[in-house]
Amino acid sequence: MLSDLPVDTLKLDMKLVQSDSNDSGSRNILNFIVSLAKWMNLLIIAEGVETQEQVNRLKYLNCNYAQGYFYARPMPAEDFTKMLSESPIDDEVVSCVFSPPNLEITYCDSNNRDVLLIIHSSGENRCMLQETFSGQYCVAEAGNFDSALKFLKENHSKIVTIILDVLMPSMEGFELVSILKHDERLESIPIIITADEGDGLELRSIDIGADDFIAKPYYPEVISRRVRNLVDLCKYRRLKATDICKNDQDNSNLS
Structure with a gap:
């Protein structure tokens, strides 16, 4: 009510x-x-x-x-x-709070840092997450799925993690996860789903292919560590996969 x-x-x-x-x-x-x-x-x-x-x-x-x-x-x-x-009036805070819900992609362009993509319809929550991660990653924000998908397809090689809110205006976050996991270019990008606890959302998130689930409200210290752990784990897996491919190639050349 x-x-x-x-x-x-x-x-x-x-x-x-x-x-x-x-x-x-x-x-x-x-x-x-x-x-x-x-x-x-x-x-x-x-x-x-x-x-x-x-x-x-x-x-x-x-x-x-x-x-x-x-x-x-x-x-x-x-x-x-x-x-x-x-x-002093903090224009950045004001703009974050009152930014339109269907914001097109905003991107801190940098060639030197990994990209973290935040997909959330709430400008306030995007702002909080951006402030949490701006010192660690190059943060990209999307307020709708269309701009997020376009950005993903153009920059997928740079993105190390996606933070995705499950409740979005145009479609459920679960639908986007399904789209990403069926695209060869995007399926390996780690996805963290955020939502309120309850209704089996955490289990559903993992079942559909998300790599982690973080319940609201966001606690900066917790979400920062969870993202860092996931990024480090995925980088380690990619490195191991590269080593295996290299060893297989070397063995093939020897034979």
């Missing part, structure tokens, strides 16, 4: 924000609410933030905005105007 409401922003009450982070019940409730909001592609604004610990906790959950005494206490209008005029 909640998903049927015309909602585009979720505000977290200060009681939730200020709840004891050591209390598993409160922590699980907050995690669930944020996860649901992310699944619905809602902006999340936390109220009543008063401590650095609360800020860190909200950052860990990838909350979009926060307000509270930690940032500023009530002040006269003229003081607020002055503070606002002197505050």
Whole structure:
């Protein structure tokens, strides 16, 4: 029923924000609410933030905005105007949050780094993943399958991993996985599917040919390590396959 409401922003009450982070019940409730909001592609604004610990906790959950005494206490209008005029506005964050859902491919062109392709309809989630991996890979983002497929066919030799959200506007992520696994040029590219836990999505992802599954909400440290492990494993397999082919060729020449 909640998903049927015309909602585009979720505000977290200060009681939730200020709840004891050591209390598993409160922590699980907050995690669930944020996860649901992310699944619905809602902006999340936390109220009543008063401590650095609360800020860190909200950052860990990838909350979009926060307000509270930690940032500023009530002040006269003229003081607020002055503070606002002197505050830097992060255009990159604004553009990530409000980017259109069917964004064409954006690509950090680099000849020196492996390419990580993120396929997700949410500009906010693409932004978070881009920030997580920009220092490790050359990140390409696609907001729809058509642009993603075009990019894959033109750059498949450079792509080391695909992070694919299972819920996309034009087709299910599972359909794209099936397409990739039946294309000789693309079948060897590792695929990580992301989705909410439940409904057997993890098992279905592995059954259809995905190499890994990561549940939402995204935790940067976890997803970063999972991607790195998968990339390293696939590079090792390719190296071993190359060595085997070389040895077979050498043996053939000797005979």
